[in-house]
Every structure is written in structure tokens, then in C-alpha cells.
Amino acid sequence: xxxxxxxxxxxxxxxxxxxxxxxxxxxxxxxxxxxxxxxxxxxxxxxxxxxxxxxxxxxxxxxxxxxxxxxxxxxxxxxxxxxxxxxxxxxxxxxxxxxxxxxxxxxxxxxxxxxxxxxxxxxxxxxxxxxxxxxxxxxxxxxxxxxxxxxxxxxxxxxxxxxxxxxxxxxxxxxxxxxxxxxxxxxxxxxxxxxxxxxxxxxxxxxxxxxxxxxxxxxxxxxxxxxxxxxxxxxxxxxxxxxxxxxxxxxxxxxxxxxxxxxxxxxxxxxxxxxxxxxxxxxxxxxxxxxxxxxxxxxxxxxxxxxxxxxxxxxxxxxxxxxxxxxxxxxxxxxxxxxxxxxxxxxxxxxxxxxxxxxxxxxxxxxxxxxxxxxxxxxxxxxxxxxxxxxxxxxxxxxxxxxxxxxxxxxxxxxxxxxxxxxxxxxxxxxxxxxxxxxxxxxxxxxxxxxxxxxxx
Amino acid sequence: xxxxxxxxxxxxxxxxxxxxxxxxxxxxxxxxxxxxxxxxxxxxxxxxxxxxxxxxxxxxxxxxxxxxxxxxxxxxxxxxxxxxxxxxxxxxxxxxxxxxxxxxxxxxxxxxxxxxxxxxxxx
Ligand SMILES: C[S@@+](CC[C@H](N)C(=O)[O-])C[C@H]1O[C@@H](n2cnc3c(N)ncnc32)[C@H](O)[C@@H]1O
Ligand SMILES: [Zn+2]
Numbered sequence: 001x002x003x004x005x006x007x008x009x010x011x012x013x014x015x016x017x018x019x020x021x022x023x024x025x026x027x028x029x030x031x032x033x034x035x036x037x038x039x040x041x042x043x044x045x046x047x048x049x050x051x052x053x054x055x056x057x058x059x060x061x062x063x064x065x066x067x068x069x070x071x072x073x074x075x076x077x078x079x080x081x082x083x084x085x086x087x088x089x090x091x092x093x094x095x096x097x098x099x100x101x102x103x104x105x106x107x108x109x110x111x112x113x114x115x116x117x118x119x120x121x122x123x124x125x126x127x128x129x130x131x132x133x134x135x136x137x138x139x140x141x142x143x144x145x146x147x148x149x150x151x152x153x154x155x156x157x158x159x160x161x162x163x164x165x166x167x168x169x170x171x172x173x174x175x176x177x178x179x180x181x182x183x184x185x186x187x188x189x190x191x192x193x194x195x196x197x198x199x200x201x202x203x204x205x206x207x208x209x210x211x212x213x214x215x216x217x218x219x220x221x222x223x224x225x226x227x228x229x230x231x232x233x234x235x236x237x238x239x240x241x242x243x244x245x246x247x248x249x250x251x252x253x254x255x256x257x258x259x260x261x262x263x264x265x266x267x268x269x270x271x272x273x274x275x276x277x278x279x280x281x282x283x284x285x286x287x288x289x290x291x292x293x294x295x296x297x298x299x300x301x302x303x304x305x306x307x308x309x310x311x312x313x314x315x316x317x318x319x320x321x322x323x324x325x326x327x328x329x330x331x332x333x334x335x336x337x338x339x340x341x342x343x344x345x346x347x348x349x350x351x352x353x354x355x356x357x358x359x360x361x362x363x364x365x366x367x368x369x370x371x372x373x374x375x376x377x378x379x380x381x382x383x384x385x386x387x388x389x390x391x392x393x394x395x396x397x398x399x400x401x402x403x404x405x406x407x408x409x410x411x412x413x414x415x416x417x418x419x420x421x422x423x424x425x426x427x428x429x430x431x432x433x434x435x436x437x438x439x440x441x442x443x444x445x446x447x448x449x450x451x452x453x454x455x456x457x
Numbered sequence: 458x459x460x461x462x463x464x465x466x467x468x469x470x471x472x473x474x475x476x477x478x479x480x481x482x483x484x485x486x487x488x489x490x491x492x493x494x495x496x497x498x499x500x501x502x503x504x505x506x507x508x509x510x511x512x513x514x515x516x517x518x519x520x521x522x523x524x525x526x527x528x529x530x531x532x533x534x535x536x537x538x539x540x541x542x543x544x545x546x547x548x549x550x551x552x553x554x555x556x557x558x559x560x561x562x563x564x565x566x567x568x569x570x571x572x573x574x575x576x577x578x579x580x
Contacts, residue, residue: 219499242499244463250569258567273493276545277463281572285579289468289479293506312579342575 004074005058006174007048008148010067010183014043016209016411017067019398021050023413024064027215030057046111047150047172049074055177062178066208069183072146072174081126084147084171088130095130095175103137107176110149116162123147144176182208188269189234195268196261198252202231202300206402206411211235213371213398213413214296221276223294223363225283225356228252230262230275232298237266237274241295248310248344250280284311284347284355284427291362292421297370301356303349303445310344311427349375350443353389357414358425361394366419369397375409377448380441386412388438393418406453407445458568459554461519462503462544465512467570469556469563471578477558480511486552486565488519493545497537500544504528516543 009017018034018041025032033051034041040049052058055073062071075094076087088095098104106127108120115123127145134142149168189204191197210232214222218240224232227245229252236243245262247253255261266272281287302309353374360370376385386399398413469478513524523539554563554570561578564571 219496219502221499221503246572248573250571254567254569260567260569263568273491275458277458277460278569279463279467279572280569282574285470285574287467287470287572289466289508290506293466312574312576314576342573 003052003055003058005050005052005177006072006074006148006172007050007061008069008072009046009048010069010180011046012205013067013209013400013402015400015402017043017048019400019411019413020065020067020209020212021061022398023212023215024061025057027064027217028057028060030054030060032057032061045150047148047170049077049172059178062180064182064212065180066182066185066205066212068180070176070180071178072172073177074172074174076174077170077172079168079170081123081171084173085126085129088127088173098134098143098175099131100133102132102134102143103141104132104134104143104145105136105138105141107144107146108149109146110151110168112151112153113149113165113168114162115149116165119165146172146174146176148172185235185238189238191231194234194265196229196255196265197231198229198255200228200231200252200300204231204235207231208235210298210371210411211239211241213411214241214298214369216241216296216298220295221293222296222298224299225286225297225359226299226301227262227278228300229255230265232300233262233275234265234269234271236298237271238269240274242274242276244276244279244294246279246281246283246286248280248282248312253278253280282312282344283359288363288424291424292365294363295365295368297356297360297364297368298372299356299370300373301349301352302347303375303442309347309349309352309446311347312342313345314343348443349445350389350440353442355425355427357389357394358391358422360414361391361416361422362424364416366416369413369415371411371413373409374412374442375407375445375449377441377445377453378403378406378408379453381408381410382438382441384438385440385442386410388440390414393420393422407449459549459565459570460545461512461515461547462507464515464549464554465507465544467554467572469559469561470572471556471559471561471574474556474559474561478556480508480515481554481563482557483515483518483549484553484555484562486519486549489548489550490546491548493541495538495541497532497534500537500540501532503544504532504540512543516547519547519549521547 035049058071062068075091076084078084106124108123150170151168185208186205191201216236216239220241222236222241223244225246227247233243253260253262263272266275386396394414395417397415400411401408509528516524521543529536549565550568552565
């Protein structure tokens with residue numbers, strides 16, 4: 001790993017950063033490595049130096065990762081300018097080709113701080129030893145050289161302007177290689193601007209991150225078994241994949257009017273032909289003829305807060321005579337989704353998740369991924385919760401928390417590791433001892449949510 | 458929607474209906490043709506997953522006779538174009554899909570099939 005690049009991250013979803021980098025590198029078939037010091041791998045820091053083989057790889061990351069703001073060719077860093085300059089001098093071979101006649105401009109900026117103009121000028125002047133002879137061009141320079149100071153955040157501390165100036169943790173220097181272009185997709189897929197959405201629709205940044213975890217790309221077939229209003233689908237088809245969606249409640253996918261809502265939204269984005277099909281069914285009573293169909297499953301399972309988890313059946317079974325009457329009424333089927341809605345019973349989240357992983361193992365191609373959200377109670381969560389949902393042939397490759405305080409949701413990515421064709425799940429209750437052994441924090445999430453996560457006395 | 462690729466993957470799943478439950482038979486269908494992006498690699502990768510006879514029959518029933526009765530050895534461009542059209546560009550917008558075995562009818566409206574089962578049909 002010879003080349004070093006400085007990544008500037010967006011200030012959001014810190015735990016998702018490295019999984020996203022890994023996914024995009026895997027998608028494009030290259031590798032990168034993190035800095036060796038643990039401290040420098042900290043995903044909560046705004047800048048990170050990555051080691052990659054080729055410049056093109058750094059560009060690919062910048063263009064596809066939602067959480068990258070920009071990528072610089074890295075020349076040096078230091079906890080003081082002295083140290084920085086020393087390192088930058090050592091990197092001369094990287095920047096000497098810009099000395100003679102490349103127009104340039106300097107950018108001096110900071111994370112968590114605003115550098116006074118006077119010191120910005122001072123910093124620029126301190127690079128005079130580089131002896132850049134090209135003309136300074138503030139509007140459209142051929143290269144931008146940036147000096148980035150990192151200040152540790154001081155939560156809740158109101159600082160007067162410029163206070164603590166120069167007391168940075170680390171300063172970095174490099175040449176702008178590639179602005180991150182994927183972040184603009186967050187606005188493009190903004191739910192509020194979408195032709196069709198509902199109260200289960202998911203924030204566009206999150207659904208873009210999911211599409212990246214799913215390695216969405218042309219020629220892939222991706223499935224959302226809890227399709228709802230289709231939030232996961234739009235970024236996925238944007239990246240070129242085909243999406244199949246199903247939901248127990250056809251109204252979620254249709255909305256009012258024609259064509260169905262999900263297709264109206266996809267048309268708005270110019271990708272309607274990549275919505276392969278939509279289908280109404282209970283995923284626990286599914287009509288799939290065979291497995292090994294999908295490259296990825298990407299879904300936001302129902303966890304009962306907005307859209308209840310349910311499945312076909314009744315809490316209390318009907319008596320034989322009730323069932324006979326019922327069957328008789330049922331015998332004149334009509335031709336659309338509306339008239340007959342079968343009864344449903346609640347579907348407990350921890351069972352649903354166990355089913356989802358076994359279903360994914362059946363429906364995924366070898367090395368396919370299932371990417372889903374798991375809501376959980378922050379205080380009660382332990383890693384066992386995730387390990388416990390695995391079955392033979394499935395392994396966790398990422399698990400990132402989106403923290404809402406007392407609760408949160410984890411974006412979990414699980415991969416099918418082998419090419420064994422496993423049987424479909426039975427969807428029988430997973431009674432095997434969940435109550436007696438470890439109880440995951442997401443069990444009974446809905447009830448806990450409405451109780452405000454208070455511990456029972 | 459329903460495209461024939463989907464039709465080729467769905468079987469009747471009524472409780473106890475395990476034989477002759479595929480393919481579902483189209484009835485009273487309304488069809489639309491819509492262009493889709495041609496991706497030969499996707500098609501080649503998907504061919505082993507298809508039930509070929511069911512696909513050819515469904516295509517013929519909907520008026521497309523371009524596919525050979527047997528999957529060919531040589532996947533030339535013309536064949537792939539025809540396969541592309543049959544799998545991805547023929548959309549059943551309205552109609553019914555019926556199970557040959559148990560006669561369950563799955564209605565299709567606005568291109569979305571309703572594969573929900575009634576209470577007496579689940580296990
Ligand atoms: C959290 S929402 C998904 C939201 C979706 N990502 C969106 O953009 O609107 C969960 C969805 O799962 C559906 N659902 C609940 N139980 C189901 C089941 N047993 N089978 C299939 N879908 C189910 C609900 O109707 C709901 O639309
Ligand atoms: Zn049947």
C-alpha cells in the first residue's frame with residue numbers, strides 16, 4: 001500500500017464511515033488500509049489518512065461514499081507546524097512537479113474552529129520554502145493545497161470567536177484530489193421532495209448508506225421484503241441495480257392513484273424501469289419458487305413503532321364453524337387489493353430478525369449480503385444480541401449505531417459466506433430457549449419504546 | 458409489471474399445494490410493453506435460475522414466439538435480445554394468475570399481484 005490520501009469526512013454517522021469505505025472498496029475490487037496507530041483510526045475524528053494502491057481508488061471512494069466530503073493527496077501532518085513542514089519537505093517528490101508553472105491556491109481551514117484571517121495568511125507564508133512559481137489563482141487554480149487543522153470538540157462549551165487558536169490536535173497538508181460527489185445525492189433523494197412517501201419513509205442519507213452496504217451496482221438484483229413506500233429502492237436503483245419489492249400491505253406501495261406510488265417516485269428519478277416488480281404478500285408466507293436469487297436484501301423491518309410487525313393468522317384461532325362461514329364468504333374473490341384483507345397477528349421483532357437471516361441465507365446468492373436496521377435499547381444492548389441472530393453460513397461484516405439517546409438503531413450487514421443451498425425457513429416460532437438464555441435488547445422493542453425505556457421495577 | 462422474470466419465480470403457496478403449483482396460468486390479462494436496459498451479463502447469470510419451459514410457454518401465451526424450446530448452447534446477441542424482451546419488457550398490468558393445482562386465483566391490479574393468502578390457506 002504505497003500511496004497515502006487524506007479523507008475529510010462529513011460530520012454524520014461516524015460509525016458508518018469505515019464500513020462504507022470497506023463496502024465501496026470491495027465493490028470495486030481493491031483494498032486499502034487504515035493508519036496503524038489506533039488513535040488515528042478513530043472514526044470520530046474528522047480526518048483520516050488511508051493507504052491505497054492507486055490514485056484511481058481514492059477517487060472512486062470520494063465519488064461513491066456518502067460520508068466523504070473530499071479526498072486529498074497527503075503530503076504531511078504534525079502536532080505543530082514545525083513537524084508538518086518537516087514531513088512535507090520529505091514528501092517533496094509528490095509535489096515537486098507542481099513547482100514550475102502550475103497555478104494554485106491555498107486553503108487554510110479547521111474542524112471545530114475558525115482561524116483568524118491574519119493567521120491564515122501566516123500559515124500560507126510558512127509554506128514559502130516550497131518555492132511554488134506558478135501563478136496564484138483564487139477562482140480556478142489548477143491545484144488547491146489545503147492545510148487542515150483539527151481541534152477537539154468542546155461539547156457545550158461556548159467559546160469566544162478564535163479562542164484557543166493554534167491549539168489544534170493535529171494539522172494536515174495535501175493537494176485536493178477529488179471532491180466527494182455522492183453527498184449531493186442526499187438532497188436529490190430528499191423524502192420531502194419525493195412524488196410519493198409516507199410516515200415509514202426513511203431519511204435519504206440513511207437509505208443511500210444502505211445501498212452502499214448492499215454493494216448496489218448494475219446487473220445486480222436486490223430485494224426489499226418490507227418495501228413500504230420504497231425508500232431503500234430509490235438509491236439502490238440509482239446505482240444501477242434492479243429492485244424487487246414486496247409488502248404485506250399493498251397500500252403502502254400503491255398509495256393513492258395510479259400508477260402506484262413507488263413507481264411514481266422512481267419515475268421522478270428516471271429509474272422506474274429498474275423497479276423489477278412489486279408484489280403483495282406476507283414474507284412469512286411467501287411464493288418464492290427457489291432460492292439463491294438475489295445479490296442483496298436491503299430492508300427496514302417493521303419494529304412496531306410506526307408500522308407494526310405482523311403476519312397472517314389470528315391471535316386466537318377460529319372455531320371450525322366460524323372458519324366454514326368465513327371460507328364461504330371468501331369464495332368470491334375480487335380483482336384488486338382492497339376488498340379482502342386477511343387477519344394478521346403480531347410478529348415479535350426478535351423472531352422476525354431470526355427469520356430474516358434464515359430467509360436471506362435461502363434467497364441470497366453466495367457472498368450476497370443482507371443489510372437491515374435493528375432498533376435496540378441503548379442501555380441493554382450487548383454484542384451477543386447480534387451474534388445470536390446468526391445461523392450457519394452467515395457472518396456479520398458491519399454493525400453501525402445510529403444513536404438517538406435511550407434507543408438507537410443499528411445498521412447490520414450480514415454476508416452469506418458459502419455457496420451451500422440452504423432450505424427456506426419454516427417461520428415457526430423460535431421458541432428454542434430464547435427466554436431461558438440470552439434475551440436480546442431488541443426483544444419486545446415496541447413495548448419498551450412506548451414505556452419510554454423505563455426499567456420495570 | 459408483472460414481468461415474465463417475476464412470473465417465472467412465483468409459485469402457488471397455498472398450504473398443502475406442493476405439486477403442479479408452478480407456473481401460474483395467466484387469465485384475462487392486459488399487457489403493456491416497456492423498454493428496459495439491456496444487460497447481457499445479467500441475463501446470462503440469470504439463465505440457470507429460470508424454468509425454461511415455463512418461460513417459453515408464458516411468452517407464447519402472451520403472443521411472443523421468439524424463444525427456442527430448449528435453452529441454446531450458444532448465447533448469441535439475437536437470442537439475448539429476445540430473452541431480454543421476454544423477461545423484462547412484457548408487463549402484465551391487469552388480470553389473474555391461477556394455480557393449475559388448487560385453482561387459487563392471484564389477482565393483478567395496476568401491475569401488482571396480490572399473493573396474500575386467506576386464513577384457510579395458510580399452514
Ligand atoms: C418500517 S416499514 C418499511 C418502510 C419502508 N422502508 C418505506 O420506505 O416506507 C415496514 C413495512 O413492513 C410491512 N410488513 C409488516 N409485516 C410484514 C410481513 N409479515 N410481511 C411483509 N411485510 C410486512 C409493513 O406493511 C411496512 O410497510
Ligand atoms: Zn395452488
